[in-house]
Each structure stands twice: as structure tokens, then as C-alpha cells.
Amino acid sequence: MRVYFLADRLCSLFIGGVFLGSVDGFERRTEIDPQDGVFCEIAPHSPFLPVRFRFDDAFLFAPPPGVSLYFTENAVAVYASEFLRADASMRILWQKKFGEAKLTLTVQGKVQLHLETEFGYFPVSLPDPFEACEASRCGEHFLLQAEGEFVLLSRKGEILMRADGHAEEKDGVLTADVPLRDSMGHSALCTWEDGKLTACTLRAAREPTEATYALALFESALIGADVLPFLHPSLAAKAGTLRDFLGDFRSVVLTGEQDRVGLVYARRERVYEVRYFRVTVADGKIANIREE
DSSP, rough: OOEEESSSEEEEEETEEEEEEEEEESOOOOOOOGOOOEEEEESSSSSSSOOOEEEEEEHSSSSTTTEEEEETTTTEEOOOOOOOOOOOOEEEEEEEEEEEEEEEEEEEEEEEEEEEEEEEEEEEEGGGGGGGGGHHHHEEEEEEEEEEEEEEOOOOOOEEEESSOOOOEEEEEEEEEOOOOTTOOOEEEEEEETEEEEEEEOOOOSSOOOOGGHHHHHHHHTTTTTOOGOOOTTTTTGGHHHHHHHOEEEEEESSSSEEEEEEEEEETTTTTEEEEEEEEEETTTEEEEEOO
């Protein structure tokens, strides 16, 4: 089986105890037979613990925490993230009180917020950037603001919203300009009240190019933007049903071909499959979409 290894930070990759090279956002490719049950290790070049696992059928069905699998054409991509810190001692970063609610931010292997409210005690795991977050009230909820991203947290420890961007709170109303990081530079100007999305306006920073036209169509369908400008008149009547036709995909990936993209679908927890779609262009518009 062809296997691609990637990680969210610079790591050393060992296969069967042999150093294969370094990986990060750029993959390292190799061939592994699951029947061999080869031992694999992805070790960060930083004070974090490595991820270790046997590459076998059980791993391909249910990878361990911190590892996600993406099944593609005759291959699987192994993506490692959310590494635990090597220092297991607890550090209290700050404590804050908002009325009867008490928030304590700690690091012990991972960043964790300990929330105590009238509803009880709730530990909330957070991504690494929230080690330097600030906390404030947002109506009945709590806003955690880190560099470039934020979390809206309920009094029961539920993450109501996590997004990129910077959020502002006024009179319990939360607003944020959320970058969607797609080929057209879309951002979403969103408003939440009482933890619920009440308004969202999509804006594009640039027009798609010939090379990104198909990509822009599927990205627009993913975020709920208008897809009609991309479609040929013969498909215009089906614009409202495109998302139903494509199903519940989570992201869009490039393939190296202008008229072909991959859509990522969840199979189960931390296991995904990539399905491929090809478009046909007529008169500068997309006239047909078919799954391959």
C-alpha cells in the first residue's frame, strides 16, 4: 500500500526503526503492507511526545488519538497532529472569575481549561495556540481569544464556536470576520447572539482564475456561497441542489488537474476518504459534474 506521512509540525519519521526522513506539511512517501504490522514513529523536533503505532488493519480501521487517515486512490495519507507535551508537570497559566464562574487555564501534556460554574466542573481541551489566550464574558457564555482564532464556550463547557479570526463582543453580541482560506480569499462576517449564529455575510477578495475555476466552484458549495456564477445555463436550474448532489463533504483538495478536484468525506472518527469529481467546461462555464 502506498502511504503518505504528514504532520502539523516538523517531525522525524521512523518506519520499522529506520529513519525515513523529516515530515511536516510536505509528505514523505513509502510502501507498507498492513499484513507486516510495521512499527511507525512520528517524533516532533520540539518538546512534544512522539506518536507511535503499528501500521496494520486495526490501525487503518481506528487510528489512535492524534492521527487522522485520508484514503485516496490506491493510497492512504497519515496525518499526525495534537501531540502531547513531553513535560507532564502541571502549570497554571491563569485563573479568572466572572461572577460565580471560575476559569483556570493549565498546561499538562496539553492545553486545558478547567471551568467551574453552577452546572458543575468541566475540563475543556484546547489547541496549542490557546496557551496564550485571553478570556472575557460574552453574554452568558465565555470568549477565549488566541492569536488568530477564538472559541465561544458555554457555561456547561460546550464549545459553541471555534473559528479563525478575531472576535469582538458588545452587549452579549459576538461579531467576527472569519477567513475561510480558500482560492477566492473568502471571508465570513458573522454575528452570534446567545451562542447562535444570527447573520453571516460572505465576501470574496478576488475572482477565480482559469486554473482555479473548478476548485472555486466546490469551495463555494462547501461554505454556502452562490455557485450560480460558475454554472453553464444548462446547469443553472440545479444550482440549489448541488450540495445535496455532492453530499456532506468536509474540505476540497487539489489534484494537479484543473478540471478535477478531490472532496473529503468522513467515514468515522479520524478516518476520511477522498472522492474525485471532474467538471466539463463549455463557453467558460461548468456544464457537467461527474464523480470518477
